[in-house]
Amino acid sequence: MTAPCNDSAQKGETMEDYNFAYLDEQTKRMIRRAVLKGLAIPGYQVPFASREMPMPYGWGTGGVQVSAATLTPDDTLKVIDQGADDTTNAVSIRKFFERTAGVATTEATAQATVIQTRHRIPEAALTEDQILIYQVPIPEPLRFLEPRETETRKMHSLEEYGLMHVKLYEDISQHGAIATSYAYPVKVEDRYVMDPSPIPKFDNPKLSDCPAIQLFGAGREQRIYALPPYTRVESLDFEDHPFDPSKADHPCDLCGAEDSYLDEVITDDAGTRMFVCSDTDYCRARRAAGHMGARGVPFEEGAA
Amino acid sequence: MTDTHTTTGRVTPLLQVRGITKFYGARLGCRDVGFDLYPGEVMGIVGESGSGKSTLLGCLAGQLAPDAGEVLFDTRTEGPRDTLTMSEPERRMLGRTDWAFVHQSARDGLRMGVSAGGNVGERLMAVGARHYGGIRAQAVDWLGRVEIPEDRVDDRPTAFSGGMQQRLQIARNLVTGPRLVFMDEPTGGLDVSVQARLLDLLRGLVREMGLSAIIVTHDLAVVRLLADRLMVMKDGHVVETGLTDQVLDDPQHGYTQLLVSSVLQV
Numbered sequence: 001m002t003a004p005c006n007d008s009a010q011k012g013e014t015m016e017d018y019n020f021a022y023l024d025e026q027t028k029r030m031i032r033r034a035v036l037k038g039l040a041i042p043g044y045q046v047p048f049a050s051r052e053m054p055m056p057y058g059w060g061t062g063g064v065q066v067s068a069a070t071l072t073p074d075d076t077l078k079v080i081d082q083g084a085d086d087t088t089n090a091v092s093i094r095k096f097f098e099r100t101a102g103v104a105t106t107e108a109t110a111q112a113t114v115i116q117t118r119h120r121i122p123e124a125a126l127t128e129d130q131i132l133i134y135q136v137p138i139p140e141p142l143r144f145l146e147p148r149e150t151e152t153r154k155m156h157s158l159e160e161y162g163l164m165h166v167k168l169y170e171d172i173s174q175h176g177a178i179a180t181s182y183a184y185p186v187k188v189e190d191r192y193v194m195d196p197s198p199i200p201k202f203d204n205p206k207l208s209d210c211p212a213i214q215l216f217g218a219g220r221e222q223r224i225y226a227l228p229p230y231t232r233v234e235s236l237d238f239e240d241h242p243f244d245p246s247k248a249d250h251p252c253d254l255c256g257a258e259d260s261y262l263d264e265v266i267t268d269d270a271g272t273r274m275f276v277c278s279d280t281d282y283c284r285a286r287r288a289a290g291h292m293g294a295r296g297v298p299f300e301e302g303a304a
Numbered sequence: 305m306t307d308t309h310t311t312t313g314r315v316t317p318l319l320q321v322r323g324i325t326k327f328y329g330a331r332l333g334c335r336d337v338g339f340d341l342y343p344g345e346v347m348g349i350v351g352e353s354g355s356g357k358s359t360l361l362g363c364l365a366g367q368l369a370p371d372a373g374e375v376l377f378d379t380r381t382e383g384p385r386d387t388l389t390m391s392e393p394e395r396r397m398l399g400r401t402d403w404a405f406v407h408q409s410a411r412d413g414l415r416m417g418v419s420a421g422g423n424v425g426e427r428l429m430a431v432g433a434r435h436y437g438g439i440r441a442q443a444v445d446w447l448g449r450v451e452i453p454e455d456r457v458d459d460r461p462t463a464f465s466g467g468m469q470q471r472l473q474i475a476r477n478l479v480t481g482p483r484l485v486f487m488d489e490p491t492g493g494l495d496v497s498v499q500a501r502l503l504d505l506l507r508g509l510v511r512e513m514g515l516s517a518i519i520v521t522h523d524l525a526v527v528r529l530l531a532d533r534l535m536v537m538k539d540g541h542v543v544e545t546g547l548t549d550q551v552l553d554d555p556q557h558g559y560t561q562l563l564v565s566s567v568l569q570v
Contacts, residue, residue, distance in 0.1 A: 158393045162430025238436040
């Protein structure tokens with residue numbers, strides 16, 4: 001455990017009335033213990049005493065607490081919300097840690113050491129020096145199939161996961177294909193079935209064999225779980241309906257990327273649409289490197 | 305009696321129950337119940353409400369922990385084993401492979417938010433089936449066996465009548481080919497014509513699959529039709545046992561006589 005750190009308080013706008021990264025050291029210690037236990041049992045949901053944070057549940061209180069317990073003064077933080085660095089949630093959380101921890105922040109994936117994310121995994125490959133922290137609304141993948149917590153815990157401990165396939169069966173029988181497109185259930189190292197948080201299933205393959213540490217925090221539900229580096233993560237499927245990490249069949253209209261996950265944006269009342277990378281940093285970096293999509297404009301430094 | 309039951313004792317009983325006793329605090333649930341159930345045999349347990357028959361069934365099926373006694377089940381691989389001292393994973397594995405439990409209310413035994421096909425397929429998927437087409441084909445086959453039309457396979461049980469729900473529950477339970485079926489008032493709450501068809505169906509399935517079954521009921525007509533042997537319970541004790549016809553036609557114990565004479569004659 002790191003000692004209380006007050007030197008960051010001397011930096012510019014940092015608030016001096018709070019401990020480093022807002023939470024007190026005992027709370028961070030408690031969260032770190034949960035994180036370590038989670039890393040020791042990949043995919044297992046570790047209960048922790050979630051604190052009230054200065055933001056509503058559902059806005060990333062779990063991710064923020066894990067970030068607070070993970071950050072050191074030397075870290076560089078990146079926060080993304082649905083892949084974007086410039087949406088309300090991402091901007092608020094980034095500012096929160098700029099003020100309470102005084103850490104450096106960045107929008108560039110490669111420069112960040114700690115990345116807090118909501119609903120996406122960055123397109124750029126992660127490295128062993130990085131920690132990816134997910135905000136999780138509902139950590140229990142079996143919740144909508146079995147409402148009793150006592151029962152779902154027993155199902156996890158006894159590896160009774162037939163019910164998870166019942167959900168996929170229902171998908172196919174109703175829609176002709178597995179219609180679950182986000183929060184697609186995965187099995188970790190042939191043991192625990194895990195909710196990967198509501199990332200699109202396009203991102204599921206990136207969970208597996210990832211060099212970075214992946215931590216998942218659910219504040220309202222008071223659970224932390226984790227994937228150590230290079231953990232094998234398989235998406236559940238049927239032999240005759242294999243897992244398909246689909247995305248919009250379109251290149252990015254701004255940067256021309258064909259390998260990135262796309263947002264569909266309606267641009268006028270006539271229903272004109274454009275597809276753009278959901279990972280804003282990835283898109284900007286590509287445009288800076290001279291790539292241009294069908295409706296893109298040449299990249300200018302500083303332009304939106 | 306079915307012919308698998310020989311008097312030489314060479315056949316291992318599928319289930320050997322010894323001295324099952326269960327108290328709820330100071331109150332008696334059932335006391336010192338014991339019997340053997342042979343492969344292919346159907347055992348009826350009758351008695352009035354509160355006589356301990358559901359408690360006994362719960363103890364046998366691993367849903368309740370009895371205070372004393374043992375339940376030896378003839379497992380496929382290791383022979384007779386006491387299910388009460390088994391680890392929970394083993395017991396639950398039995399619960400979804402070799403055992404089946406048909407509840408009185410179909411709502412207790414079905415997932416009401418999941419389609420009929422999903423309900424039947426759940427046990428298959430729970431034991432590792434991962435081929436959608438295969439699971440669905442088996443589900444449709446079983447729906448056919450319990451007389452539910454194929455075009456209802458994607459309907460939820462909430463859209464089914466009470467009798468259909470009960471038949472769906474039976475299909476869901478039998479799809480993995482269990483060897484022992486526990487039934488708690490399988491015809492309870494159904495009108496008589498639906499009961500009759502359900503009994504027909506059950507009788508056919510029991511014979512065809514060579515199932516052993518323990519049926520708890522207060523309906524003497526049900527045991528007359530289905531059960532080879534009968535056990536009469538009163539106040540937590542077994543008061544009389546014997547062949548079904550023998551017990552019903554020539555009841556010895558006072559309570560059994562009362563029970564038999566209480567049946568409404570139409």
